[in-house]
Amino acid sequence: xxxxxxxxxxxxxxxxAARRRDERRDMLVRAAYRLFAAGGEAALAVRAxxxxxxxxxxxxxxxxxxTAELLAAVYDQQATALADVLAxxxxxxxxxxxxxxxxxxxxxxxxxSDDPGRGRVxxxxxxxxxxxxxxxxxxQTALLEGVxxxxxxxxPPLPVVxxxxxxxxxxxxxxxxxxxxxxxxxxxAVVDSAxxxxxxxxxxx
Numbered sequence: 719x720x721x722x723x724x725x726x727x728x729x730x731x732x733x734x735a736a737r738r739r740d741e742r743r744d745m746l747v748r749a750a751y752r753l754f755a756a757g758g759e760a761a762l763a764v765r766a767x768x769x770x771x772x773x774x775x776x777x778x779x780x781x782x783x784x785t786a787e788l789l790a791a792v793y794d795q796q797a798t799a800l801a802d803v804l805a806x807x808x809x810x811x812x813x814x815x816x817x818x819x820x821x822x823x824x825x826x827x828x829x830x831s832d833d834p835g836r837g838r839v840x841x842x843x844x845x846x847x848x849x850x851x852x853x854x855x856x857x858q859t860a861l862l863e864g865v866x867x868x869x870x871x872x873x874p875p876l877p878v879v880x881x882x883x884x885x886x887x888x889x890x891x892x893x894x895x896x897x898x899x900x901x902x903x904x905x906x907a908v909v910d911s912a913x914x915x916x917x918x919x920x921x922x923x
Contacts, residue, residue, distance in 0.1 A: 745773060746768070823909050826889070
């Protein structure tokens with residue numbers, strides 16, 4: 719026990735208290751992500767997370783009230799990463815709507831393909847968990863608002879709002895089906911079809 723305490727003290731020696739807490743929080747979130755990606759919500763027991771992070775359980779409660787709060791942090795971390803990837807892809811695609819649509823759809827699906835655990839956190843398990851479902855609804859609303867913000871009118875007509883709502887709902891479902899493996903493995907084929915249908919909706923409006 720003395721050796722354990724000595725190792726812990728050495729590990730954080732010279733690091734300011736606030737930074738130590740932030741680093742431990744990040745370690746717990748990353749450990750929870752690994753466990754959730756492999757085993758779903760059932761894998762997120764407090765002791766299991768702390769064991770994976772190699773931290774004492776007291777550090778868990780220093781940062782989170784319970785595993786639900788931790789799970790929310792895991793979702794937020796991955797959602798932020800996806801938002802950054804999506805923004806860079808769309809911004810780098812130029813002004814044409816078809817190029818921006820293609821870049822955005824490809825970026826989301828590639829993000830999931832590069833690490834399937836991301837899809838599980840962001841989409842695959844969201845339906846049965848209130849914590850994730852609430853965040854997913856908020857993310858979809860934010861996406862809808864972002865799409866509407868690109869409209870030329872500050873107060874878009876109803877058909878535009880309906881089309882934007884259909885688009886954001888379809889994109890969320892597309893990502894979930896891709897994460898679940900129900901659309902095969904040909905990324906180019908899925909992107910081509912999704913872009914074609916999205917632009918058809920855009921032209922119709």
